[in-house]
Amino acid sequence: MASAFSATAKFAQPLPLNTTSSARSQDKLSPPALFDPFRTSSSAATSPFLGSTRQLLCKSNRPLSHRRSSSSSAVVAISDVKQKKPKSSSNLLITKEEGLELYEDMVLGRSFEDMCAQMYYRGKMFGFVHLYNGQEAVSTGFIKLLTKDDSVVSTYRDHVHALSKGVPARAVMSELFGKTTGCCRGQGGSMHMFSKEHNVLGGFAFIGEGIPVATGAAFTSKYKREVLKEPNSDHVTLAFFGDGTCNNGQFFECLNMAALWKLPIVFVVENNLWAIGMSHLRATSDPQIYKKGPAFGMPGVHVDGMDVLKVREVAKEAIGRARRGEGPTLVECETYRFRGHSLADPDELRDPAEKAHYAARDPISQLKTYMFENKLVNESELKAIDKKIDELVEEAVEFADESPVPDRSQLLENVFADPKGFGIGPDGRYRCEDPKFTQGTAQV
Amino acid sequence: MDRDNRVCVMGEDVGHYGGSYKVTRGLADKFGDLRVLDTPIAENAFTGMGIGAAMTGLRPIVEGMNMGFLLLAFNQISNNCGMLHYTSGGQFTIPIVIRGPGGVGRQLGAEHSQRLESYFQSIPGIQMVACSTPYNAKGLMKAAIRSENPVILFEHVLLYNLKERIPDEEYICNLEEAEMVRPGEHITILTYSRMRYHVMQAAKTLVNKGYDPEVIDIRSLKPFDLHTIGNSVKKTHRVLIVEECMRTGGIGASLTAAINENFIDYLDAPIMCLSSQDVPTPYAGTLEEFTIVQPAQIVTAVEQLCQ
Numbered sequence A: 001m002a003s004a005f006s007a008t009a010k011f012a013q014p015l016p017l018n019t020t021s022s023a024r025s026q027d028k029l030s031p032p033a034l035f036d037p038f039r040t041s042s043s044a045a046t047s048p049f050l051g052s053t054r055q056l057l058c059k060s061n062r063p064l065s066h067r068r069s070s071s072s073s074a075v076v077a078i079s080d081v082k083q084k085k086p087k088s089s090s091n092l093l094i095t096k097e098e099g100l101e102l103y104e105d106m107v108l109g110r111s112f113e114d115m116c117a118q119m120y121y122r123g124k125m126f127g128f129v130h131l132y133n134g135q136e137a138v139s140t141g142f143i144k145l146l147t148k149d150d151s152v153v154s155t156y157r158d159h160v161h162a163l164s165k166g167v168p169a170r171a172v173m174s175e176l177f178g179k180t181t182g183c184c185r186g187q188g189g190s191m192h193m194f195s196k197e198h199n200v201l202g203g204f205a206f207i208g209e210g211i212p213v214a215t216g217a218a219f220t221s222k223y224k225r226e227v228l229k230e231p232n233s234d235h236v237t238l239a240f241f242g243d244g245t246c247n248n249g250q251f252f253e254c255l256n257m258a259a260l261w262k263l264p265i266v267f268v269v270e271n272n273l274w275a276i277g278m279s280h281l282r283a284t285s286d287p288q289i290y291k292k293g294p295a296f297g298m299p300g301v302h303v304d305g306m307d308v309l310k311v312r313e314v315a316k317e318a319i320g321r322a323r324r325g326e327g328p329t330l331v332e333c334e335t336y337r338f339r340g341h342s343l344a345d346p347d348e349l350r351d352p353a354e355k356a357h358y359a360a361r362d363p364i365s366q367l368k369t370y371m372f373e374n375k376l377v378n379e380s381e382l383k384a385i386d387k388k389i390d391e392l393v394e395e396a397v398e399f400a401d402e403s404p405v406p407d408r409s410q411l412l413e414n415v416f417a418d419p420k421g422f423g424i425g426p427d428g429r430y431r432c433e434d435p436k437f438t439q440g441t442a443q444v
Numbered sequence B: 001m002d003r004d005n006r007v008c009v010m011g012e013d014v015g016h017y018g019g020s021y022k023v024t025r026g027l028a029d030k031f032g033d034l035r036v037l038d039t040p041i042a043e044n045a046f047t048g049m050g051i052g053a054a055m056t057g058l059r060p061i062v063e064g065m066n067m068g069f070l071l072l073a074f075n076q077i078s079n080n081c082g083m084l085h086y087t088s089g090g091q092f093t094i095p096i097v098i099r100g101p102g103g104v105g106r107q108l109g110a111e112h113s114q115r116l117e118s119y120f121q122s123i124p125g126i127q128m129v130a131c132s133t134p135y136n137a138k139g140l141m142k143a144a145i146r147s148e149n150p151v152i153l154f155e156h157v158l159l160y161n162l163k164e165r166i167p168d169e170e171y172i173c174n175l176e177e178a179e180m181v182r183p184g185e186h187i188t189i190l191t192y193s194r195m196r197y198h199v200m201q202a203a204k205t206l207v208n209k210g211y212d213p214e215v216i217d218i219r220s221l222k223p224f225d226l227h228t229i230g231n232s233v234k235k236t237h238r239v240l241i242v243e244e245c246m247r248t249g250g251i252g253a254s255l256t257a258a259i260n261e262n263f264i265d266y267l268d269a270p271i272m273c274l275s276s277q278d279v280p281t282p283y284a285g286t287l288e289e290f291t292i293v294q295p296a297q298i299v300t301a302v303e304q305l306c307q
Helices: A053-059 A065-074 A096-121 A136-143 A159-165 A169-177 A210-226 A249-260 A289-295 A308-323 A352-359 A363-373 A379-402 B027-031 B043-055 B067-081 B134-146 B195-208 B226-236 B251-266 B285-291 B295-305
Strands: A010-012 A075-077 A151-153 A237-242 A265-271 A300-304 A329-334 B007-011 B036-038 B059-063 B097-102 B127-130 B151-156 B179-182 B187-191 B213-217 B220-222 B239-246 B272-276
Touching: A096 A136, A096 A159, A096 A169, A096 A308, A096 A363, A096 A379, A136 A159, A136 A237, A136 A265, A136 A308, A136 A363, A151 A159, A151 A210, A159 A169, A169 A379, A210 A237, A210 A249, A210 A265, A210 B043, A249 A265, A249 A289, A249 B043, A265 A289, A265 A308, A289 A300, A289 A329, A300 A308, A308 A329, A308 A363, A363 A379, B007 B043, B027 B036, B043 B059, B043 B067, B067 B097, B097 B134, B127 B134, B134 B151, B179 B195, B187 B195, B187 B226, B187 B295, B195 B213, B195 B239, B195 B295, B213 B226, B226 B251, B239 B251, B239 B295, B251 B272, B272 B295
Parallel strands: A151 A237, A237 A265, A265 A329, A300 A329, B007 B036, B007 B059, B059 B097, B097 B151, B127 B151, B187 B213, B187 B239, B239 B272
Antiparallel strands: A010 A075, A010 A300, B127 B220, B179 B213
16 A cells, blocks of 8 residues: 555656747747746736737647647656765755754644643543644645745644744644634634734635635735736745545646646645545545646656655755746655544554554654764754753643633624624614624624 | 726636626736636636635635636635634635626526525625616725625626716725615515616506505625615515525525514514525526516515505
8 A cells, every 4th residue: 555655756747838829939939938828917008918819829730639648758757856865975955953943843743733632632622633643744844944924724734834834832722722812812723723924824624625725825926926016025835735635626726727827836735645534545546646736737746755854855846946936836745644534533444554654754753863873963952852842832731721711702703804794783883883792692 | 906906806708808798898908917817617716716815915806707606616605705714813804806697697597597695695704795786886896895804796697788877986885785776655675686677667667556665775685784774664664575586595584584583563564575486597488587576576566565
């Protein structure tokens, strides 16, 4: 089963799309440009309107069939993205500072999730809680490369994405406890981590729901640069989702749009091989998800998601591509969740041998080993980080415990951004003018 | 779009084609292909994209080529558009406008003749308005674009050809207010969208017969303007609701409940609600006519209520 995926990274490149070309690009000497479905007009009078299909049909006299026949051979397997060089080499993948940062972030993710499990069984949090144990390399590998203005969109397994992006652990823990000090005032819960400050755009309960939102955030980035003429707008959006989502229509629709418009987005598939109890191989006709990228005109990459350094190398490339305006990338990270789908999942279907196989490749242990072998850190430095994180998580729990639960007056406060949306009452006044209105006592 | 360069349009054929009912004609020429975005046929995804863009600072207007197509975007409209302001604890606003033509047209068949206002009305966090004249179409559209809330604007396929003189200067209509079309004394007729014209046609007949109906175009389907409606009920004591959506679970059903809850003491007769039949709109012209409320039925209903 799991042996279908090797630990090397595979790249799949799309063929250049020599389809129709716009009137302008005919003049260029460079290789035929991808058909650019846009041209933004800066002023009304000077912009030629790329209107009728009549023009497009005249230009295109190349058959499209060649693309389909050779796309299967466009998959190119390249050997390891990273070589784990022995100690004497001078080109290590990370510096000591970076190594410590990665280690700390992964340990934070792991400790936090472990604490969530404890708190859940003690009755401090409820509902559906999906833990990220084992997948930390993907979150850390990608998100630590982002700036504060870049956006992250996730799924219901979003605690660690929020933490990696910079949301304070106490805010996330409070949210899980359902307190007003939570990042969403207790209104979102485990599956809805949002942070405007850190550009975490959710947290979505239904799979695939967040991918169009991520596409929209990437669209805004492009719009800001090209329409609003903000020159430094090169914000990248990362969309995280799982293997089950890759069979969903929204995934394919967004791959198409992102590639079509060259949106600055990276689609990160956290393929942990299981969608609750449904094995990826039982649900998917072609289980190699990265191959779906070239079908839409973007590179597809498969990477070992248990190794934070490999993920980081691929992420650098993909995020760089997006930032330069070269378009989206589909990255499939082969990873594994050590716990069940959620805290309610008895996790009976997965083969213990499979679990053991991946447990042996725990990303935190792997990073530790790498750093020791390359003499980047010593034991005590890592222990100090472990202790710091433990204290941080404990403090987060204390903070959450002591925070107040939401008052009744909070009930209707955030339903509308503009509370006039609740309408005009029988007395002629807007309902929101009644101070008790948010308690829900007023009729709507 | 001139006033605020964050306003953009997204939808199928809104750009080069000018919109399936030419609502966006000329805009792509003027504003470019990125501001007037021709999307692929992927309602769920591009509506979600509009929501993501709204969350990150733009003010998109998403067009459903026909309102019925927005059923494919129901996931995004219900779960994200309506809910994200709340589940994010108020951090993200979604100033999106979702609009499109709906309603029963001329033999367009069942799927292209849908009225989605009844399906969307329970979604918390959205506002719904229905325009009916060129004047209120422009005013409501502007108000919807400027609103910080997500607004669904229902247009009607058969009303695009209406001509009316409207002011040159800028004006907006209030999203939450109803419109008094014809003041009267005997009975309150509440309606919206195309049925307004059937009601006004019936009103001519009624006036000849000696009745004095008060006609209110409720415009705001969610929330209801209970002030205008209430004042009218207190004056006339009789209510007739004429709507195009289906009988079961429609806007009329909600409105009946709201009026009963708030103004039961002022009613001299039970509220009567004329809605479309609970049937997929048939293709045949005669059957299609029977599906929706016709002026003659309105006249009969008024006569019955006023006895």
